[in-house]
Amino acid sequence: MTGPAPIRRSGRWIERWDPEDEGFWQATGERVARRNLWFSVLAEHIGFSVWTLWSVLVLFMGPEYGLTPADKFLLTSAVTLVGAVARVPYTFAVAVFGGRNWTIISASLLLVPSAAAFAVMEPGTSFSTFLLVGLLAGIGGGNFASSMTNINAFFPLRRKGWALGLNAGGGNIGVPVIQLIALAVIGAGGGPRVLLGVYIPLIVAAAVLAALFMDNLASVKNDTGAALDAAKERHTWIMSFLYVGTFGSFIGYSFAFGQVLTNQFGRTPLQAAYLTFIGPLLGSLVRPVGGRLADRYGGARITLWNYVGMAAATAVLVVASTAKSPALFVPVFVVLFVLSGLGNGSTYKMIPGIFQAKALAGGLTGEAAAAHGRRLSGASMGLIGAVGALGGVGINLAFRQSFLSYGSGSGAFVAFLVFYGVCFAVTWAVYLRRPATRAVSTLTAETKPLLSYAEV
Known part of the structure; x- marks a missing residue:
């Protein structure tokens, strides 16, 4: 049996979308969802590259720029902050404009920080100017939220771990890619403007391809109230806290790795560039693996043990940092990147499962429960x-x-190290402790199939 084909209207809108219907999914849904996924990954990838642009640019900024190590950490902190804040309105934007339409707009907006950086990147520019232009680059961080919200709506629950992991991992890989391109530019004797000149046409290409090949889902359009409903759910904020430990680690270390190598271990910018891309690259590539493992064993279980690994790696880094041993520090830091990537995949798998479990507990069944889970999980992803x-x-x-x-x-x-210990405790207490699992199972005793929190 095959399901009905999606109904379209002008402007690449799909009116009817039911990925939980196996017939619909096999007939047309999977093909359409995968096409949107690939071009979403491209646009998000470029967004991540622009967001983390300044983690690379500060390596070009030698003594002639007059910036101290503290100035550079403050600059990258400010860029990260804007990227975090931008994710909230970007989550609403999918419901206001449509996923395809907002991908085109958000990709095009990346031209602003890239062109501004191209204009000011030279010795003699004031720190306040660098800070202002760096803040503009933060909008690249917002692309992740809108992309994840959009792709979440395209895939059935059984495929979300893989799809969201691939979407996020493909975006995250923008971090090491821009670092690799920077390595090539530095090695060839080029300056930061050469790096920016590479990315400006790529931004244009991402916007054009989104316009040509992506779709809007009418079921997501005009549902801005979903974000408000998601904000009222305690699990949105619990998962936000856990995501600080996984993605917060990934993006924070991506910005800081090169600066730690140059400031603490005396590496030159070129020497640092040879190393800084490795951790973000492996952490990005492994993110879909975290999603796959979560699909199979449960996101909560993978997340729990992942925090054990992150804490152990961090303990070794304390020793390596105190002993000033780069031979120990660099490989263990790379391991920490890999674990943060695994945790990114497993935590994002948990989100749709948690909200569908709550829908089942509330008495909803079948497509109604799945639609409720998609609605709240999609909205919560931007906030998380x-x-x-x-x-x-x-x-x-x-x-x-x-x-x-x-x-x-x-x-x-x-x-x-202390923070990862707290994350471990929260994951266990909320999603894996036996009373919590029994409570959900009891509430959903008359609703099959069951989803306990331990299985999400």
């Missing part, structure tokens, strides 16, 4: 992504204070 990105701000500020106080990052790593 925004709070999670604030973790990147905290990491850069922690490094800044640690270098000011101790001349190294050791104090910051101690703080991160």
